[in-house]
Amino acid sequence: MRSRTLACAAIALALVVAGLAARRSEAIKAQVANTDEQRKEIDAFNAKFLAAHLKMDTPTILGMWADDGVSLLPETAPMIGKPAIAKFLTGVTEQLKGWRMEKMELDFQGIEVSGDWASEWALEHQVVRPPDADKPAFDGRGKMLLVLHREADGNWRIKREMWNQGQKEHVK
Numbered sequence: 656m657r658s659r660t661l662a663c664a665a666i667a668l669a670l671v672v673a674g675l676a677a678r679r680s681e682a683i684k685a686q687v688a689n690t691d692e693q694r695k696e697i698d699a700f701n702a703k704f705l706a707a708h709l710k711m712d713t714p715t716i717l718g719m720w721a722d723d724g725v726s727l728l729p730e731t732a733p734m735i736g737k738p739a740i741a742k743f744l745t746g747v748t749e750q751l752k753g754w755r756m757e758k759m760e761l762d763f764q765g766i767e768v769s770g771d772w773a774s775e776w777a778l779e780h781q782v783v784r785p786p787d788a789d790k791p792a793f794d795g796r797g798k799m800l801l802v803l804h805r806e807a808d809g810n811w812r813i814k815r816e817m818w819n820q821g822q823k824e825h826v827k
Contacts, residue, residue, distance in 0.1 A: 705759060711748065760778075771804055773803040774801065779795075
């Protein structure tokens, strides 16, 4: 009788363990599928970010910022909130009236997604040509770090940005 009870307990335990293993396997598959989907969302965000910069489309760029976003650029005070970032971008755009973006390259790296948060860094290269052909083009390189958050409306937006001057040629 005792051996029969032990056998039943062992079978019950085996079924519980098998059920837990199956659940864990399903959870891992769901997590991988979710991560793949989130990565596609970040890739789409990055493509939109690049396209907006190529067009020098300030309204679209601003729409990609969280209302409480913070931008940390060299030799400037932190820009806290979308109004401060908008003021800065509008000022830059006004200074570049008539200029055209000739080249904008962003090489995004280290993309990590955790739930509604993501971080990534990029090597950036841009060439902006002035309207006066006698003046030299701006040819700049930089390194950028973005922290993104999926907002209540489901869109990824920039919560934090840090940028600094890069080297003439990036070494990979």
